[in-house]
Amino acid sequence: MSQTATAALDQPAGADLSDPGCYLNRELTWLAFNRRVLREAEDDRTPLLERIKFLAIVSSNLDEFFMKRIGGLKQQLGAGVQERSVDGRTPEQQLRECQAEVMAIKERKDRLFPELVSLLRDAGIRLSRYAELEPADQANLRDWYLENIYPLLTPIGMDPAHPFPFISNLSLNLLVSINRAAGERGPRMVRIKVPVGEGISRFVRVGDSSNYVPLEDVIAHNLDRLLPELEIERWDLFRVTRNAIVERYEEQANDLLQIIEAELRDRKFAPTVRLEVSAEMPPVHRGMLAAELGLDEDMDVFNVDGLMQRRDLMEFLGLDRPELKDPVHHPIEHPKLVDAPNIFHLIRGNGPLLLQHPYESFSTSVERFLREASRDPKVLAIKMTLYRTARKSKIIEYLIDAAENGKQVAVAVELKARFDEEANVRWANSLEEAGIHVSYGVLGLKTHAKVIFVLRRDYDGLRRYAHLGTGNYHSGTARLYSDLGLLTCDPVLGSDLTELFNFLTTGYVANRRYDKLLPAPTHLKRALLAKIEREVELQRNGGEGHIQFKTNALEDADVVRALYRASQAGVKVDLVVRDSCRLRPGVPGLSENVRVISIVGRFLEHTRIYYFRNGGAEEYFIGSADCMKRNLEDRVETVVPVDDPDCQRALREVLDVQLNDRRSAWDMQPDGSYVQRTPGDGDDPRGAQEQLIALAQKRARATGRKKLQGRGKRRARG
Template sequence: MKATDSTQPAAQEETSGAVDESSLNLDASEYYLNRELTWLEFNKRVLHEAADERTPLLERLKFIAIVSANMDEFFMKRLGGLKQQVGAGVATLTVDGRTPQQQIDETSQVVREIESQMRENYLQITEKLREHDIAILSYDELDRADKNYLREYYYENIYPLVTPQSIDPAHPFPFISNLSLNLLVLVRYPGASDKTSLTRIKVPVGAGIPRFLKLTDRRHYVPLEYVIANNLDMLLPEMEVLSCEVFRVTRNANTERSEEHADDLLSLIESELRERRFAPIVRLQVQKDMKPVHRGMLAAELFLDEESDVYEVISMPAMRDLFELASLDVPELRDPPHKPIDHPELVDTRSIFHIIRERGPLLLQHPYESFGTSVERFLKEASTDPKVRAIKMTLYRTSSDTKVVDYLISAARNGKQVAVVVELKARFDEAANIRWANRMEEAGIHVTYGVVGLKTHSKIILVVRNDYSGIKRYLHIGTGNYHAGTARLYSDLGILTNDEDLGRDATELFNYLTTGYTQERSYRKLLPSPKMLKNALLSKIKRERKLHSPETPGLIQFKMNALEDADITRALYEAARDGVRIDLIVRDTCRFRPGIPGLSETARVIGIVGRFLEHTRIYYFQNGGEEEYFIGSADAMKRNLESRVEVVTPVSDKKLCEELRFILNTQLNDQRSAWEMQSDGSFIQRQPTSEAEAVGCQELLIQSAEKRAKQATKAAKGKKKRRLRRNLR
């Protein structure tokens, strides 16, 4: 099915011919946007949802929390890595022409702009929430009864968890844990006007302790640090409190060490986690009115540069905790409720393997379609089906509310051969993955940790079943993690199939993952990285250039989280320069610049920001009319293509290709949730010009899923009626 004209960039002239390659230097840094800066620009687009009055109020609060959490992650992962490069004396320029220090300086400025906008949005939203009698109160706004209630609640439920730590010659500066919220208290000893001391108090948020304490009879909340700060007489009796100031630290999360000489990968990761706890601090956040001497003391004790590493917080630190309030059950202030439908073909109660064999392959669209009644059902039935002989899968991230591990353990107990490749180095999920791995090993599951030096990021399940005609292989290949929580919040795709060639390829892949041996691995359809995927993408881009002509213009469409790889970017430039139409739907990082005269005039880049996090990867090539669609786990990033095990699969079934075409067209034509990149790398949000255009692509995909469900229900009822009529004859 050929892509329709609606997918072509508007208001662009057909390129009459290729530009002379010698006229442009595609190695020039000006053609490549910076990875860190474009990721921060993505967060500006997310933050815009917090300012957009079309977004319900509590959802706007949620977007502030998302950006706050993203900023924490940026400092832990990206800025921490840049600081390590500076410390190691690395001066190598990126493809966009920046040194590590230049990136630190430029990103620091953007971060401060984002935090300033976050503060403005927070104040606007909380003011509007008060109109709905939802309020975050300062302590001065409380009456005596409220203060007494909070004091008693604090004393009974939180006070035993709080430990003040003195800072003086007899007590060295205490360890400050990552992302912890802290009070720095200056006290004077009774009867000694010249004797003062500093005390650090950690605010015990988490582990069941909320950041915002609710008053009894209304939706009014007080931050926990306010309650502690205004009841210090409990912790520091008889001491005179001279000041109480809030601060927070962020530590570097880049503590990875080489696996090459590790005797035990599990022990290595556990050691890295311990090191991360004590890793260098890369950011200190302090309240704006903190005493200069205290600010300087903290910076010195934490080995930070007071000018560049200290960030002032005017309103509220750690706004990521606003997730607590964004989840309030106030329907009129939230997005309309969304319940994923069951895939129309999976409403059938017969064996899922019979359904796949007779009606497959099936394309799964999360969160529009249920993860539980598709992927989890696939594993559940595999665990109990007496004809299933083996289950193999990769596990990058999962969660306690996901039943995947339970079904794998059940399968092992039912005598199936179960092998799981667990990625221990999934950032920030290492500890959880160690627990899952230990639990599965105890149940008799064969657990391995992938190939030395490569992260296993692929999303694939292989079920080997003894069908009526012999051994058959059934597969799930996806773009998202086997994680029930994110399956409700992220847009992802998956395919259920019993394609014989894909099954054989999957067998080869798992043999590689469990042994690390690469000799004579051949794949019929799958495009795994690091061996094949990048070369395949470059080859297909080059092929599109060769097939392009004014009469039959070429078309390449990629939907992904990030386009960072310089080689892929350059290849796309070359294709666009030859006149090939390039449509890129990129969530965050993007090095490619559209609309450059003589180079990328036939290209456009858009980003979608909505209620769900865009996480799908689709690669499309028009291929002279012999269209090719691919989905998988890999973004066009150097790390994904060269140092991770990824899996991208072709999708050739006509019906499934039509579904992918609908997704691409719906997003490319979006006038509500789409932002369009300009030639300088900035983004402008599209604006609807009609009521129909005011509906974003994610809402349209919800409506499409609901329509499929209704049609399936109607068809099932019709089938039942016809069966009843036959029985009555």
């Protein structure tokens, strides 16, 4: 990361925690994370199609960055906000520095793309232009286009009788210039939306070959049917990104569902925050588009060399070329769940189970838990939070089954889960139609907690079972994100969860008491700060203070200050932070006892673990909350202690593997830049995620051996 991007101090920050130079910028450190992701696309140790995947991920991430972060900064700028962030920047300064950083990432992407295309060609996969095809192939593609794409296209002219059309968010568009003779009527320019998505691939396969042509290229070279008898002067591509932040005020709403539906409509017409155009587009056309969309041509318009909308390159990961991908990963079944006839008996008799996704199967653990709950005649009620779930969701299916089987079912659906609002509105309606009690969380707060709560009439009375996790109840992301879950029937936690769901369904905080659970926004932040301070006191009294956090982001300034104070007192602080991190490690007098690493691998790191040495009486916590102000103060979150020794050992293994990673770990420097580790002699050359895959497979083999030994003993006795 550049000196500008980090605002690094020329002198050590010392002990003055009010100095803005102690803190890095949230937006810029998130962009730095995308630099690390892009490095995986550049790294020739990464299989080729995985490199393509990482390039697509960065492109998709930048789309979201403009929609959420740039959109938000532009709103602040438009409102005249001059308040500085904790790192001392105004919205205008942040906007300009972010734009510069985005440009630097874009230049790297533009240099990398032709290299990857060349490597694909060497591997027998061609990404071609329509004009490069043989005439017979062009004719076949034209026939396919006329049958499958042509009926979907709607050319829209632009002239005084046809005003500039609405351009939908993230759509890919052709701008066609018509060479009109003097005195002729008709538009001089036509816009055509490229219909990518909804079952239409971006890259069109040429016959049965491994040759692919971008869909927009096929359309552009067959405009004669769409615009008959017109002389096409030229065509260019453009794409717009719109602001995703269009929230309305809940306090004035009688129906949150209607408000969310209105927000979705608002977002469709939200202001444009970015325009991407073909690098060859004439300046006059570029300027016209910028003016029509209300954008600053110097700040908001980006020339794209080569392929536009590179997020669509993810399609190539579907090719049947295993030699060009990471080895196939098959999640194992949790060893304790293998052959267990009843999951509730297992949890009650064998203690809590720690689940590690995607190393362990989501379907045979979390989905099984809910499936059995929906069918078990002894289960009386199921309560659950739902933030995101899969399009074809077993979770929804089992909740509806439970209701149809006569169980009480209550679900807190978070309608404001960014970019999943429409899906969650649909799920909420489906659940209500099945007779399920659906609530939309608490006024003014997002419900980000990950909890399934089951009440069962056991042989000895009513017992409460629960799953508490770090990730969403989404079967797709459960194979792509690293997450943890806890299956438990701890009666104290069960009592706490009763209070939590009463809060979620009524919105009434009162003086609810929680003995183990650390919920936000009422308890979590205060508890984290108190536990950090306890490590400081133990250190000052001759102990060995030690704090370890694994989280997606470390943004909350109060938590950062507390960790700085801990370092100043001599407490050892290890932080595994995926992306945004305000804390600067290794600064003399401030953070020399802090190290920060970031893991970038085949799975998206999504696990949250909080560890405190506590004078030897070690404490481990997992949960849904990152160390961000929004998570700690503006969301309903759950962080749960993990007391079981076996579960604690598993968490220690995860932390140690990641902290000792020599392949996919990056060390943060005092100025906010990152240096990737490289394996030395004797180091394990595998990244942490590959090591965790191997450890999971080892557990599965050990379970298999025990089963075989048990069968052998039974046969011997027989």
